[in-house]
Amino acid sequence: FKQQDANIVVVGEAVKKAMDELRKNLPPDVELKLIRADSDWVKGSLDGLMHTLIEGALLTVVIVFLFLHSWRSTIITGLTLPIAVISSFIAVYAFGFTLNFMTMMALSLCIGLLIDDAIVVRENIVRHVQMGKDHITAARVGTDEIGLAVMATTFALCAVFVPVAFMGGIIGKFFHPFGITVVVAVLVSLFVSFTLDPMLSSIWKDPPSTHLKKLPVIGHAIRATDNALDWMHGVYERLIRWAFSGRRYRMFFPPLPAYGRGFAADGTRDKSSRRRLRWATLTPRGVVLAIGAGSFVVALGLAPLVGSEFVPQTDQSFTQLQLTMPVGSSLERADSKVQQVEEVVLAVPEVETVSTWVGGAGQRNQAWLNIVLKPRSERQRSQKQVEDGIRDAIAKIPGTSASVGFDRPIYVAILGSDADGLAKVANEFAEKVKKIPGAVDVESSVKPGLPAYAVKLKPEAVRELGLTAPQLASSLRAYVNGETATYWTTPDGDQVDVVLRLNETQRERLEQLRGLPVAFAKDGTPVSLDSVATISSVFNPEIIRRQNLQRREAVFAGVKDRSAGEVGDDVQKLIKDTHLPPGYSFDVGGQMQQQAEAFGGLLAAMALAVIFIYIVLASQFGSF
Numbered sequence: 001f002k003q004q005d006a007n008i009v010v011v012g013e014a015v016k017k018a019m020d021e022l023r024k025n026l027p028p029d030v031e032l033k034l035i036r037a038d039s040d041w042v043k044g045s046l047d048g049l050m051h052t053l054i055e056g057a058l059l060t061v062v063i064v065f066l067f068l069h070s071w072r073s074t075i076i077t078g079l080t081l082p083i084a085v086i087s088s089f090i091a092v093y094a095f096g097f098t099l100n101f102m103t104m105m106a107l108s109l110c111i112g113l114l115i116d117d118a119i120v121v122r123e124n125i126v127r128h129v130q131m132g133k134d135h136i137t138a139a140r141v142g143t144d145e146i147g148l149a150v151m152a153t154t155f156a157l158c159a160v161f162v163p164v165a166f167m168g169g170i171i172g173k174f175f176h177p178f179g180i181t182v183v184v185a186v187l188v189s190l191f192v193s194f195t196l197d198p199m200l201s202s203i204w205k206d207p208p209s210t211h212l213k214k215l216p217v218i219g220h221a222i223r224a225t226d227n228a229l230d231w232m233h234g235v236y237e238r239l240i241r242w243a244f245s246g247r248r249y250r251m252f253f254p255p256l257p258a259y260g261r262g263f264a265a266d267g268t269r270d271k272s273s274r275r276r277l278r279w280a281t282l283t284p285r286g287v288v289l290a291i292g293a294g295s296f297v298v299a300l301g302l303a304p305l306v307g308s309e310f311v312p313q314t315d316q317s318f319t320q321l322q323l324t325m326p327v328g329s330s331l332e333r334a335d336s337k338v339q340q341v342e343e344v345v346l347a348v349p350e351v352e353t354v355s356t357w358v359g360g361a362g363q364r365n366q367a368w369l370n371i372v373l374k375p376r377s378e379r380q381r382s383q384k385q386v387e388d389g390i391r392d393a394i395a396k397i398p399g400t401s402a403s404v405g406f407d408r409p410i411y412v413a414i415l416g417s418d419a420d421g422l423a424k425v426a427n428e429f430a431e432k433v434k435k436i437p438g439a440v441d442v443e444s445s446v447k448p449g450l451p452a453y454a455v456k457l458k459p460e461a462v463r464e465l466g467l468t469a470p471q472l473a474s475s476l477r478a479y480v481n482g483e484t485a486t487y488w489t490t491p492d493g494d495q496v497d498v499v500l501r502l503n504e505t506q507r508e509r510l511e512q513l514r515g516l517p518v519a520f521a522k523d524g525t526p527v528s529l530d531s532v533a534t535i536s537s538v539f540n541p542e543i544i545r546r547q548n549l550q551r552r553e554a555v556f557a558g559v560k561d562r563s564a565g566e567v568g569d570d571v572q573k574l575i576k577d578t579h580l581p582p583g584y585s586f587d588v589g590g591q592m593q594q595q596a597e598a599f600g601g602l603l604a605a606m607a608l609a610v611i612f613i614y615i616v617l618a619s620q621f622g623s624f
Contacts, residue, residue, distance in 0.1 A: 007098070009046075012039020035355050035370055036318050042101075049104040056111040057081050064119060066225040069212060073126065076200045077118040083196070084114045084188040091184040097177040106181035113157060113186055117150045117193035125201045139202035143194060152620050154190040158183050159612030163605040171598035243288055248281040256280040315376055315383040321345065321369040321390065324401045327539075328451045329365040334358055337400055338367045344393045345371060350379040350386045388560055391440065403441035403556075409564040410439065410557035410571055411590025415550040417583055419541075422446075425584055426553035432578070433555055436570045438562030445554045449539030453510065461532035467519050472533065475518040480507055510535065547587070556590075568592040 016034065023032050060081070065074040085107055089099075097103055124146040128138035165179025166172065213219040248263060258280040262273040282290065323341060325334050335358050345354055353372040359365075373379065373386060381389070387404045394402045414429065416422040423446040430444040455476065461467050477483065482501030489495055506512055514535065517526030529535075545552040559567045568591075575586050 009039045009043050012037045012043075033353075035353065035372060041316050041318075045101055046099065046104060049101070049108055053085075053104065053108045053111065056108060060111055060115055064115065066221055067229075068119075068123070068126075069222055070206050071212075072204055072206050073122055076197055076204065077115055077122050079196060079200075080115050080118040080189050080192045081111065083192050084185045087188040088181055088185045092177070092181060095177070095180055097181070100177070102174055102178040103181045106178045107185065110182050110185050113182075114189040117154060117189050118197050120146055120150055120153075121193045121197050122201060125198065126206065129206070135205055136202045139198040142201075143198045147194065148620060150190065150193060152617055154186050155616045155620070156613045157186050159616050160609040161186075163608035163612065164602075167601040167605050169597040169601055170594055171601050243284045245284055248283055249287065251280045251282055313384055317373040317375055317383065319371050319373070319383060319387055319404065320406055321371060321394070322403050323367040323369070323394075325365040325367075325399060327365055327448045331359050331364045334365055334367055337397070338369070340397055341367075341369065341394055341400065341402075344397070345369060345390060348386065348390060348393075350374055350381055391560075401443070403443060403558065405441075405558060407591070408441060408443075408556045408558040409591035409595075410559070410567060411554060411588070411592065412571065412575065413547065413552050413554045413587040413589060414580075415547055415552050415585050415587060417550055419551055421581065422551050422553050422584065425580060426555060429574075429578065430555045432574055433557055433571060436557075436567060436574065438559050438567045439557045439571075440560040441556070441558040443556045445545065445556075447542055449541045452538055452540050454536050454538045455529070455533045456536070457533050461519075461527075465519050465521070465527065465532065467532060472518055475516075476513075476529075479513070479516055552587075564591060565595060568595070 016037070019032055019034065026032060061074060061078045064077055065071065068074060068077075088103075088107060092099065092103055121143055125138050125142035128142045128145075129135060131138075133141065161179040161182045163179075164175050165183065167175055213222050246263075256279070257277060259277050260269075260275055262270050262276070262278070263281070321341070323334075323338060325337055329337075338356055338358050342354055342356060345351055350373050351371055352374045355370045355372075356367060357370075358367040371390075373383060376382075379386075391402065391404045394400065394404075410433070412429070412433075414422060414426050416425065426444050426446050430442055433439055434442045455472065457467065457469060457472060478500070479502050482499040484497045485500040486498045487495045488498050501507075514530040515528050518529045519527040519532060521527055545554075557567070557571075571592070572588070575588070578586075580586070
């Protein structure tokens with residue numbers, strides 16, 4: 001574990017160096033092996049984002065070159081990328097962020113946005129140069145002419161990402177550095193496009209671009225780009241001419257009658273014609289609006305068919321398997337079952353290493369297997385598919401229940417005051433959840449409890465012998481658990497506790513404990529346990545959970561073949577259809593609650609973005 005304010009990558013690298021030093025002093029038959037380091041996954045993710053950032057920047061520069069046909073124009077516009085990205089690092093430092101997954105993703109996302117302003121300004125300056133103006137005048141006039149549109153675009157982007165940066169809840173903590181980084185980057189790109197680009201355009205003249213088309217590879221690429229653009233321009237021109245033409249199309253679906261004057265050949269209404277009953281018609285503009293409205297309706301209809309989840313599934317080449325044996329299982333019995341599971345897991349071809357932890361403090365019936373998979377490039381199945389295969393294989397082993405993976409997104413808490421009634425309700429609800437398609441690893445927090453024996457003093461023993469419960473407990477503890485009788489000092493000077501207790505053969509059965517002396521009568525006669533107390537078998541709960549001053553039990557579930565959002569919606573319907581007895585209530589938490597909060601925050605941010613965009617554009621263009 002690392003300290004809260006420590007950097008995970010730095011700590012991970014330091015631990016690896018310490019392990020290398022330790023290996024030098026280990027005996028030959030001892031191996032120190034690294035099973036998993038979260039720092040490796042974080043570092044790999046950041047490296048992937050860095051590669052994406054560089055690839056995006058290079059592709060952007062190449063596309064700009066193919067469109068502008070000038071290496072000088074490409075450099076002038078391309079300078080915006082390193083300046084904006086490096087300036088964003090200053091903002092990241094000033095706001096106390098780090099180069100993490102969100103800030104790097106923000107820079108990767110806005111690579112294309114950063115160069116937009118510079119391209120528009122540079123293209124307009126080149127257009128004025130081609131009109132015959134000198135470079136200084138073209139730079140000044142071209143920038144002034146296009147400045148309002150460029151500012152409108154940039155401020156509209158800021159209006160989108162500023163609400164995202166200030167969302168509430170857990171999702172807001174993630175997206176705060178994301179939104180701030182994007183806003184700072186696009187503002188810097190706006191500043192560069194209004195200062196550096198016009199300045200370079202005014203003094204760095206473009207050479208003729210004809211010689212570039214003569215080069216073997218570059219020339220073919222430029223000509224292919226020009227041909228594709230010419231074709232797109234032709235298609236776009238025909239679409240525009242059609243959209244603004246006077247043609248009319250009769251509406252056959254749905255057939256709508258209309259009463260009014262007819263239309264002339266150019267599509268305008270013929271006021272000289274008589275009013276008559278006819279079929280309704282649509283202009284090309286009406287067709288475009290109908291297609292747009294239809295697409296919007298279809299998109300809304302498809303939204304419920306698309307799955308949703310709070311955190312996307314990732315392939316980290318590492319997973320965990322938790323095993324639970326019946327309560328009261330010995331450590332030896334649990335270890336035997338775990339060995340069977342290990343054989344099944346190691347038989348999976350994608351598994352590379354398995355490390356096992358059997359038992360723990362008060363958890364002898366549980367075990368955890370850390371499973372390291374081969375790198376993604378060396379296996380055909382994804383981590384999720386491997387987990388599903390392991391789950392199906394372990395289900396055939398009797399006497400165990402397993403859950404695969406680190407997180408189960410479905411969590412429903414049930415609150416109540418009566419422990420027995422709460423356990424019954426929770427178990428019944430868990431059985432209903434198991435019937436939901438896609439719900440796997442369904443588990444209830446209700447456990448039978450640890451088997452134990454309750455020793456209760458008889459009233460006459462208290463009266464006649466003056467025996468108390470603490471005295472009786474102390475005697476039994478010495479017999480069963482042992483009690484430190486003295487200390488032994490070793491030749492090295494270390495002190496060792498000398499524990500005195502019964503031999504294991506004398507405390508194996510309850511009948512042996514019943515005859516043990518726990519007190520003495522006045523005449524010195526030993527008094528056995530069964531004569532002063534009654535012994536009964538009970539089940540003690542491992543843990544008592546409370547929430548809002550009530551007992552709490554919970555139901556957990558993972559998902560398979562369906563998204564967490566779809567399974568969560570079915571669980572919500574089940575909660576609404578379940579009628580709890582008086583005094584009991586549901587409390588939904590986990591990823592279901594976090595996803596609802598996140599989606600609510602995103603919808604609110606989208607609504608604010610629309611409002612801010614309208615305000616920005618209306619204020620800049622002076623028209624609503």
